[in-house]
Amino acid sequence: MALAGLKVIEIAGLAPAPFAGKVLADFGADVVRVDRSTSTMNLDVLAQNKRSIALNLKSPAGIEALIRLCEKADVVIEPFRPGVMERLGLGPEVLLKRNPRLIYARMTGFGQEGHYAKMAGHDINYLAISGVLNERSKSGKGQVVDAAMINGVNYLGSFVYNMNKAGALFQTPAGTGQLDGGAHFYDTYKTKDGLFMAVGAIEVEFYKLLLKGLELDEERDKLPEQTDSSNWPKMKALFTKIFLGKTQAEWIKIFDLTDACVTPVLDYYSMPTPTPAPRLLRTPAKASASNEGSDVFLEVGGHSKDILAEAGFSEVEIRDLVAKKAVAGAGLEKSSL
Structure with missing residues (x-):
């Protein structure tokens, strides 16, 4: 598969970041979702082809465990508002120091700086306020990718913006133009x-x-x-x-x-099952096995033990993390490590 061998750490969050992780996983990347060890509810329906480790990010041992995982990762995806990762001790300056090749992908609503930076928002807000990644194989260095949804909407609107600037679109009041509901066709x-x-x-x-x-x-x-x-x-x-x-x-x-x-205009019940895009002829993505019922969810911490072992944690270290309540997962507490 196209991204086979790529290791991705996805900090659990809401839809945009999990979707980014899903795209990478569908194309073959090994995507590990970092869940909260205290989480009792899993609302992520974009977890197909991923694995989960449950860490306590309020614990120094849990923080260090995540840093060690990032040392062997290619990409980390974080979905929080500005400053959250830095307060946890997991900001770019920390992770990139331990792994200079790491791609640090940030997902925010309004960006890291500016008037609305720390404000909550949804799609309609980004639409109202709106007016990538160099491959490290060339430089040998990773970098911070700051993806704000408001900037994404703005970028997607490049065609509309340039057409309007040229006087070809939206020169009439809202709702009366050719493409905004005014035209019958x-x-x-x-x-x-x-x-x-x-x-x-x-x-x-x-x-x-x-x-x-x-x-x-x-x-x-x-x-x-x-x-x-x-x-x-x-x-x-x-x-x-x-x-x-x-x-x-x-x-x-x-x-x-x-x-x-x-x-x-299709409704949610008649729309086609979502499939990975774009389509690759030689190295196609792996379609999700199921999009129905409980199969769309990923067990929180279901792969904690395997993920830690793959990252080089010894049995003694894993037992120590469990004792410190820095990691959780099915069977870990009863494990005969």
Whole structure:
């Protein structure tokens, strides 16, 4: 597999960091999730192809154990707000001193510095506020990768930003433009059975196919020019009425495999099972065995003993960590080490 042999330490956290770890694991990396030894609940549903070690990061012995694990790792992924890892004694200056080749990947909402740096947030906040990695094989040195979600949203918006700067997009009030809900040919429409279809027929040739599927004729029905925004509200009302006349399945049959750019809006129950991306022909990723029920969860500390042993901890050292309550895991306390 493409990332076979890559060792990754993932500090347990919420969705973005676990997803990054899942991508690496799906492509063959050995991803070890560091859980809290006191954790009684596991909410991570992105744990496929990973292993878990449960450490007490409030214990000096637990901190040192994690540092030793990082000494033999290629990548560490941390999901906390700015300053948390430093307060634990696990900041970049500590880990990179022990392992200069380590890639230290940080995941925050608003970045390490700035007005909102220490504030909690979710997707909608990052969207509201928004306006990589050099391979160490070239230099022999690792580095800090600071990935803030607000910066990611901003970066993904490069196309929109540059188009808007050039005067090609969003020169009208919000909700009245071509791509933000104003145009009748770029929106979603409710169907007879309460489901939805998405329409994205921007180009002229695609728009003509859209009209054909809706059984409309520009000349016969005296339709206005596609780009005449003054008539967009009227056209949107017409499209709304027409789409309500058929079920989603009927519209799928009409538009399927055409270039009209009309597709169904899938719900969580009908969407395809998520698979690793991108697809590699020679070294494909390993698909998750199951995405249902308890199989999506990873037992907290289920691999603690094996992970420590692989990192070079002796039986005496492991027993000492257990005694100090620096590590936990299924069977460790009763283990005959």
